[in-house]
Amino acid sequence: MIGCIIQARMGSSRLPGKVLMKSDNGRPFLYHVVNQLRHCTKVKNLVIATTVNQEDDEIQKFANNNTIDVFRGSEKDVLDRYFQCAKKYSFSTIVRITSDCPLIDPQIVDKVIERFFSGNYDYATNTLIRTFPIGTDVEVFSFGVLETAWKNAQLPSEREHVTPYLRNKGNFKTINVENDTNISNLRLTVDRIEDFELIKEILNNISTNPIHLEDILELFSRKPELIEINKRINHNEGFNRSLKEDQEFIKKQENNH
Template structure:
C-alpha cells in the first residue's frame, strides 16, 4: 500500500501555529496540503501525523472534523512518529510530505512515485539537488528503508528530519533523484515565515484551478515575476542547519560518556 504521511505540528518557532493558518476565507494550510494530495492518482491513503502534545489537539480535532486520518506520536523523534504511523497503517511505500507545502503538486508526487515503483529504489526524492521550487519537495521510500533507518539513525538531525540517514548513507540504499527539465530552484512557495504565507495567499487568490499545479504557478510567475521576490532572502534550510549544530553537541556528549 502506498501511503502519504503528512508531518504536522503547531509548534513552529519561525511561524507558530502555521499548519492551522488560513490561506483563504475558510481553509487552512493543512487543509490545502490534504486537498492537493487527494488529487494524486497513485496514493492509496493519506494520514496526518502530528505530535501527542496537548497543543496539537487542534490538529487532531481538525482531522476528525474533516474525516481525515490522523496519527499521534513523538514530538522530537519525528522518525519514530513516521515509523509507528507507517507500521500502524501497513504502508509498504511511504510518501513523506511536511505540512508547510500547501501547494504540493499531485502530478509531481505521482511522477516521483512512478520512478520509485519502476526501478525498485529504496528512496527517491526531487531535491537532492534542488531543481524544483521549494514547496514541491517529495520523498518516497520503502517501509524496509524506513525500518532500517529507524533502527540505525542516532544523530538528532537524523531523528528529527526523518530521512538524512538514508541520503547520507548512499552505500546502504538504492537512491535516485528526479530532476526538473528547467532549474526552478530559485522559486519558493513553502510556508516557513510570514512573507511566505503572504505569497501563498496571493497565489491561492489569483489561481482559480484546483488542484493548483506547478504549471499554473509558472503562468502566474511569467505574468508577475516580481511577486515572487517577496520571500527571496530567507534561508529555507534553517531548521536542518540548527539540527546539525545539535549533532555536534550530541557527538561531544557521547564521546565524553565513553571517553
C-alpha cells in the same frame, strides 16, 4: 500498500501555528495540503502524523472534521513518528510530505512514486539535487528502509528530519527526479510571514483545483513582482539548527567514553 504520511504540528519556532493559519478563503493551509494530495492518482491513503502535545489537539480536530486519519507520536523523534504510523497502517511504501507545502503538486508526487517503482529503489525524491521549487518536496521510500533508519539512526538531525540516514548512510539505492529546468530558486513553502503572504497571493489569483506548478509559473510570468515577496529567506535554517544539535550530541558521546 502505499501510504502518504503528512507530518504536521502547531509548534514552529519561526511561524507558530502556521499549519492552521488561514488563507483568504478561510481554509487553513493544512486543508490545501490535503486537498492537493487527494488529486494524486498513485496514492489514496492519507494520514496526518502529529504529536501527542496538547496544542496538536487542534490538528486532531482538523483531521476529524476533514475525514482524514490522524496518528499521534513523538514531537522531536519524527523518524519514530513515521515508523510507528507506517507500522500501524501497514504501509509497505511511504510517501513523505510536510505540512508546510500547501501547493504540493499531485502530478509531481505521482511522478516521484512512478520513478520509485521503475527500478529496485529504496528511496526516490526530487530533493537530492534541487531543480523543483522549495515547497514541492516529495520523498518515497519502502517500509524496510524506514525500519533500518529507525533502528540505526543516532544523530538528532537523523531523528528529526526522518530521511538524512537514507540519504547519507548505508548502501541504499536512491534516485533523484529532476525538473526540465532548474527553478529551485522559487519558494512555495510556508516557514516565514513572507511565505504566508506569497501563498495567500497565489491562492487569491489561481482558482483551479488542484493547482499545478505550471499554473503558478504562469502567474509568476504575469506578475513577476510576487517572486520578490519571499526570495530573501534562508531555506536551511531548521536543518542547520539540527546539525548544531548533532555536534553537541557527538561531544556528549565522546565525553561519556
